[in-house]
Amino acid sequence: MIWSVIRGISVPFLGTALGAACVFFLRDTLRHSLQRRLTGFAAGVMTAASVWSLLIPAMERSAAMGRWAFVPAAAGLWTGVLFLLTLDHILPHLHLYSEKAEGPPSRLSRTSMLVLAVVLHNLPEGMAVGVVYAGLLAGDAGVTEAGAFILALGIAIQNFPEGAIISLPLRADGMRAGKAFWMGVLSGVVEPVGAVLVLLAARLLTPALPVFLSFAAGAMLYVVVEELIPEASEGEHSNLGALWFAVGFTVMMSLDVALS
Numbered sequence: 256m257i258w259s260v261i262r263g264i265s266v267p268f269l270g271t272a273l274g275a276a277c278v279f280f281l282r283d284t285l286r287h288s289l290q291r292r293l294t295g296f297a298a299g300v301m302t303a304a305s306v307w308s309l310l311i312p313a314m315e316r317s318a319a320m321g322r323w324a325f326v327p328a329a330a331g332l333w334t335g336v337l338f339l340l341t342l343d344h345i346l347p348h349l350h351l352y353s354e355k356a357e358g359p360p361s362r363l364s365r366t367s368m369l370v371l372a373v374v375l376h377n378l379p380e381g382m383a384v385g386v387v388y389a390g391l392l393a394g395d396a397g398v399t400e401a402g403a404f405i406l407a408l409g410i411a412i413q414n415f416p417e418g419a420i421i422s423l424p425l426r427a428d429g430m431r432a433g434k435a436f437w438m439g440v441l442s443g444v445v446e447p448v449g450a451v452l453v454l455l456a457a458r459l460l461t462p463a464l465p466v467f468l469s470f471a472a473g474a475m476l477y478v479v480v481e482e483l484i485p486e487a488s489e490g491e492h493s494n495l496g497a498l499w500f501a502v503g504f505t506v507m508m509s510l511d512v513a514l515s
């Protein structure tokens with residue numbers, strides 16, 4: 256079981272690293288239309304994962320509460336949303352298509368703030384993987400080994416383009432390929448770290464697992480609505496982002512239901 260957990264929390268980080276490695280084969284940034292497709296796809300994957308892998312198991316675990324089984328899930332979801340909202344305000348960062356940085360004033364370079372924006376995005380994904388594997392280790396009937404791995408795999412799939420999206424623009428701006436690659440890899444390190452921290456905390460507080468599950472869902476949904484959907488819908492032909500959101504949602508939903 257321990258090797259299954261190690262594999263699960265490593266897979267999303269591997270997806271980011273493989274995406275960042277594109278910098279060794281491509282010199283130019285991805286086309287804007289392609290970036291919007293990939294961003295919409297990532298948003299769909301994260302939304303479906305929040306529902307099927309996190310919120311539904313959270314309510315199933317609280318089934319003994321009857322009609323009030325939604326309460327822990329709702330409380331955890333709002334805690335996750337407010338947690339990310341707080342980080343959004345205290346961490347200086349710059350989204351890919353923005354000219355103005357968010358958070359407190361900072362003298363950090365544009366590159367550093369771009370990486371911090373991706374770190375802010377990746378943190379809830381690592382937390383989600385960690386809390387699902389905590390449920391698996393706790394023997395939770397609503398969490399299966401296959402279901403936990405499907406969540407990790409789904410996040411890894413959408414991390415691949417993220418790694419490329421952070422590294423390729425750095426390469427195009429003149430940064431050496433090796434450094435651009437490591438900057439992309441660095442943006443994904445927070446995922447296994449966040450997974451391990453949440454895994455340890457959730458193991459200590461197993462009775463509160465529904466709250467932990469929905470906390471991760473709330474954090475992921477905040478990122479989807481605040482960052483990914485606006486980026487996917489920017490500019491002309493905004494329907495591209497919407498269509499690829501549906502593709503990502505369908506892929507993640509299908510994997511979770513068919514392989515769990």
